[in-house]
Amino acid sequence: MDTQNSLTQPELVEKQRRQKDRLKAMIGFMVLIAGVMYGLTFTHL
Amino acid sequence: MSETTAQPAVSARVRFKADRVGTTAKDWVQLLKPRVISLVVFTGAAGMIMAPGHLSLFEAAVAILCICLASGAAGAINMWYDRDIDAVMQRTITRPIPGGRIPEQEALAYGIGLSCFSVCLMWMATNALAAGILAFSIFFYAVIYTMWLKRSTPQNIVIGGAAGAFPPMIGWAAATGHMTVLPVVMFGIVFFWTPPHFWSLSLYACKDYGRAGIPMLPVVKGARHTRWNIFVYTLVLLAISLIPSVMHLSGWLYTATALVLGLGFVACAVRVLREPQDENGVSLAGDKAARISFRFSLAYLFLLFCGLLADHMLQGWIG
Numbered sequence A: 001m002d003t004q005n006s007l008t009q010p011e012l013v014e015k016q017r018r019q020k021d022r023l024k025a026m027i028g029f030m031v032l033i034a035g036v037m038y039g040l041t042f043t044h045l
Numbered sequence B: 001m002s003e004t005t006a007q008p009a010v011s012a013r014v015r016f017k018a019d020r021v022g023t024t025a026k027d028w029v030q031l032l033k034p035r036v037i038s039l040v041v042f043t044g045a046a047g048m049i050m051a052p053g054h055l056s057l058f059e060a061a062v063a064i065l066c067i068c069l070a071s072g073a074a075g076a077i078n079m080w081y082d083r084d085i086d087a088v089m090q091r092t093i094t095r096p097i098p099g100g101r102i103p104e105q106e107a108l109a110y111g112i113g114l115s116c117f118s119v120c121l122m123w124m125a126t127n128a129l130a131a132g133i134l135a136f137s138i139f140f141y142a143v144i145y146t147m148w149l150k151r152s153t154p155q156n157i158v159i160g161g162a163a164g165a166f167p168p169m170i171g172w173a174a175a176t177g178h179m180t181v182l183p184v185v186m187f188g189i190v191f192f193w194t195p196p197h198f199w200s201l202s203l204y205a206c207k208d209y210g211r212a213g214i215p216m217l218p219v220v221k222g223a224r225h226t227r228w229n230i231f232v233y234t235l236v237l238l239a240i241s242l243i244p245s246v247m248h249l250s251g252w253l254y255t256a257t258a259l260v261l262g263l264g265f266v267a268c269a270v271r272v273l274r275e276p277q278d279e280n281g282v283s284l285a286g287d288k289a290a291r292i293s294f295r296f297s298l299a300y301l302f303l304l305f306c307g308l309l310a311d312h313m314l315q316g317w318i319g
Helices: A002-006 A009-044 B007-013 B025-030 B034-050 B057-081 B104-125 B128-149 B156-160 B167-176 B181-204 B206-212 B223-241 B252-274 B288-318
Strands: none
Touching (some): A009 B025, A009 B057, B057 B104, B104 B128, B104 B167, B128 B167, B181 B206, B181 B223, B223 B252, B252 B288
């Protein structure tokens, strides 16, 4: 919390941008894996 | 108001510290050594295409994804273990861990997690043999090469090269569920290609390796010894690359490709050998020949496997 408070405005903007990027990448990977698992279930049944 | 509108320009210029603003998605991708992955995926796909088995396009894509993830996972574990030497080498100092952008424990967890996931997924998507070779290749690179050979012997690249040679066997096993001569020969080609490829690089990155205390061949035995080793290994590679032709596993197109490329690689090695050098074998020409040899080696492997695939397709059309 202290770290959050001590962040400068540019740092805060950058932190939020990076959080969004990581979230997007993680969601993309999860969707890929969900697609793979669905496909495997479909083709192996 | 004017301060607020100026923020994006300011943030683009400022170099932020990861412990304050967090890591970027790019850092996590960089931890997977994407340039290594591209070569591994290509040779793995070549093994899969050459195999007589039948995988659906979807299963083949999943198998390639697994090879991708496994290679990246091994790379992440390698970067975690080598974080101390990466921090003193010019070539690796900007990597995510020495650069302070990713905490070391998180990098290790990421590598182990991806390793387990990729092996399980390969097993589910294809078969136990492919998953087993995949698991062994991760173990070989992360433990045998990184943790043991790399810091203990100048032959590190020779034995450790096996780690990068497994993908054609994995691709073949994924498609067929068994092993035969051709994927083993493909393994042999990548195995014997690795030493001259890395030794060419190490000739001009010698100081970096020496500073980090890694016993690469030029550091321990000297540049002249390394130049001779590159030459001998390119001759062995030329012989190994012709095995598919001798055993009638491929046709004239592959034979011609292997001969032309192999002789080209030998010519590069001769140039490395004859480059102007001092009494210790250190280049007096800025290691130009070694740089050319390194770049040629990359093109060599890519084009040789392209030749193998083209020959395979040609034989398929002919009947």
